[in-house]
Amino acid sequence: MDKKIDWPSYITQMSLLLDLQLEEPRQAELALQLARIAEIAAPLMAYPLDERQEVGGVWKL
Amino acid sequence: MNLASLTIKALHQRWTSKQLSAVEITEQYLAAIDAANPTLNAWTTLTAARARQNAIVLDKQRDSGDLRGPLAAIPYAVKNLFDVKDEVTLAGAELFSQRPAATEDAWAIQQLNRSGAILTGMLNMDAYAYGFTTENSHYGACRNPLDMARIAGGSSGGSAAAVAAGLAHFSLGTDTNGSIRVPASLCGVFGLKPTFGRLSRRGSHPFVASLDHIGPLARHVEDLALIYDQLQGHDPGDRFQSDHPVNLVSTQLGQQKKTLKVAVLGGYFTQWADDQARAVTAKVALALGADHEVELVDAELARSAAFLLTASEGGSHYLNALRDMPERFEANSRERLLAGCMLPASWPMQAQRFREHFTRQVLALFEKFDLLIAPATPCAATVIGQQSIEIQGKTLPTKASMGMLAQPLSFVGLPVCTAPVRTDNGLSIGVQLIAAPYQEATTLEAAWRLEQNNITLQHIF
Numbered sequence: 001m002d003k004k005i006d007w008p009s010y011i012t013q014m015s016l017l018l019d020l021q022l023e024e025p026r027q028a029e030l031a032l033q034l035a036r037i038a039e040i041a042a043p044l045m046a047y048p049l050d051e052r053q054e055v056g057g058v059w060k061l
Numbered sequence: 062m063n064l065a066s067l068t069i070k071a072l073h074q075r076w077t078s079k080q081l082s083a084v085e086i087t088e089q090y091l092a093a094i095d096a097a098n099p100t101l102n103a104w105t106t107l108t109a110a111r112a113r114q115n116a117i118v119l120d121k122q123r124d125s126g127d128l129r130g131p132l133a134a135i136p137y138a139v140k141n142l143f144d145v146k147d148e149v150t151l152a153g154a155e156l157f158s159q160r161p162a163a164t165e166d167a168w169a170i171q172q173l174n175r176s177g178a179i180l181t182g183m184l185n186m187d188a189y190a191y192g193f194t195t196e197n198s199h200y201g202a203c204r205n206p207l208d209m210a211r212i213a214g215g216s217s218g219g220s221a222a223a224v225a226a227g228l229a230h231f232s233l234g235t236d237t238n239g240s241i242r243v244p245a246s247l248c249g250v251f252g253l254k255p256t257f258g259r260l261s262r263r264g265s266h267p268f269v270a271s272l273d274h275i276g277p278l279a280r281h282v283e284d285l286a287l288i289y290d291q292l293q294g295h296d297p298g299d300r301f302q303s304d305h306p307v308n309l310v311s312t313q314l315g316q317q318k319k320t321l322k323v324a325v326l327g328g329y330f331t332q333w334a335d336d337q338a339r340a341v342t343a344k345v346a347l348a349l350g351a352d353h354e355v356e357l358v359d360a361e362l363a364r365s366a367a368f369l370l371t372a373s374e375g376g377s378h379y380l381n382a383l384r385d386m387p388e389r390f391e392a393n394s395r396e397r398l399l400a401g402c403m404l405p406a407s408w409p410m411q412a413q414r415f416r417e418h419f420t421r422q423v424l425a426l427f428e429k430f431d432l433l434i435a436p437a438t439p440c441a442a443t444v445i446g447q448q449s450i451e452i453q454g455k456t457l458p459t460k461a462s463m464g465m466l467a468q469p470l471s472f473v474g475l476p477v478c479t480a481p482v483r484t485d486n487g488l489s490i491g492v493q494l495i496a497a498p499y500q501e502a503t504t505l506e507a508a509w510r511l512e513q514n515n516i517t518l519q520h521i522f
Contacts, residue, residue: 037372040365049414049418
């Protein structure tokens with residue numbers, strides 16, 4: 001999944017949205033972190049949860 | 062005599078019977094901390110003046126017939142993310158070092174004050190509680206008393222090291238993804254992560270509000286149960302706290318006559334455990350009569366979901382500071398936190414929805430079993446600076462992987478006591494004793510039985 005993502009562009013747009021100014025080395029490190037998180041997120045996002053599945057209310061165990 | 066060889070009850074009894082004064086106890090502990098801490102690096106803040114003042118007051122109260130609570134005259138310390146009146150709460154980060162001092166003690170510390178415990182200071186941790194090794198780049202690495210070349214684990218590394226070194230009778234830590242259970246496992250002490258919402262977190266610096274727990278660490282199960290009982294109680298100021306009634310557990314230890322129905326968690330929890338971790342788990346399984354192996358289906362996804370919640374919620378706490386003063390962030394964490402602020406919203410939402418789905422699957426196992434067991438860490442403590450661990454032929458990053466067996470369980474919020482077991486090479490790996498929600502008494506009973514049968518690691522002082 002992440003191989004198709006243009007992380008530098010994503011970071012540029014997100015930086016505008018979040019009002020962040022990032023130097024080049026930080027952007028590069030950020031791209032690595034985001035790619036890693038995307039890899040972790042992919043199987044979870046593919047998990048077929050029931051569409052009525054609500055968020056966890058763990059404090060009401 | 063080294064006072065660390067006594068249980069809390071035994072030390073407290075020496076105080077009530079006037080064999081020892083609180084002043085003597087406090088001075089002995091402060092001197093020991095002073096001698097050991099430059100190498101151990103467990104304390105980042107000492108509260109010696111407060112401890113001495115408390116001790117003087119306690120002795121006067123005792124002499125006038127007021128014996129306070131069961132923790133009177135017992136020295137302890139807290140992870141440096143609990144507010145301590147007149148001290149700066151560091152949360153392991155240079156970022157907070159110039160902030161104003163706290164104006165009151167955290168709710169948990171107030172409970173311990175009422176019980177007469179003596180606070181000696183605040184303990185080292187991973188910056189922002191975001192890590193499993195306490196190799197803090199600003200405050201230095203905390204060392205493991207079992208082998209000073211090795212990590213204490215994290216993020217409550219100082220909390221485990223202080224107790225394992227005999228420099229505190231107990232400590233408080235926090236656990237978001239394993240931060241009590243991992244250092245307890247690696248330093249060889251007992252740690253209790255209660256049910257999510259069981260104990261008030263008010264006055265502690267948050268990391269991931271939907272996953273954070275507080276809990277105690279100690280060398281003996283009866284100590285752990287006693288402290289846990291003192292920490293219970295309803296705090297109207299913590300909206301995340303459950304309204305489940307108080308259930309005092311210390312008087313229940315050893316009273317349960319029934320055989321516990323115990324199962325070992327297989328699959329993910331075996332796959333990511335090295336031979337030593339498998340061996341200690343098998344030893345505990347045998348001692349507790351576990352004759353079933355069950356699998357937590359989708360445990361790996363639960364870890365992923367906990368990771369996404371951590372990244373997203375943890376990062377969001379720091380967005381303003383990341384924008385305004387990025388140079389003051391710890392290099393290990395800065396871009397990790399920032400990445401968490403940039404995730405598509407649907408990722409943490411999917412994680413929260415998956416959390417409910419997974420929780421229902423896990424709770425179903427408690428219809429058949431009282432207790433589930435699994436290693437707390439994939440392996441024993443690594444050498445400080447070691448970047449990777451080898452687990453069953455796979456190479457994994459140390460910093461991210463030490464908590465991988467703890468994460469799926471805190472994701473659900475189950476109560477877990479970590480019981481330490483000596484490994485063949487003289488280190489420690491903890492075994493997680495996992496019970497149904499609010500069954501802290503069951504997890505502590507199992508730990509107590511293991512301790513009584515000499516299965517668990519004992520520190521000799």
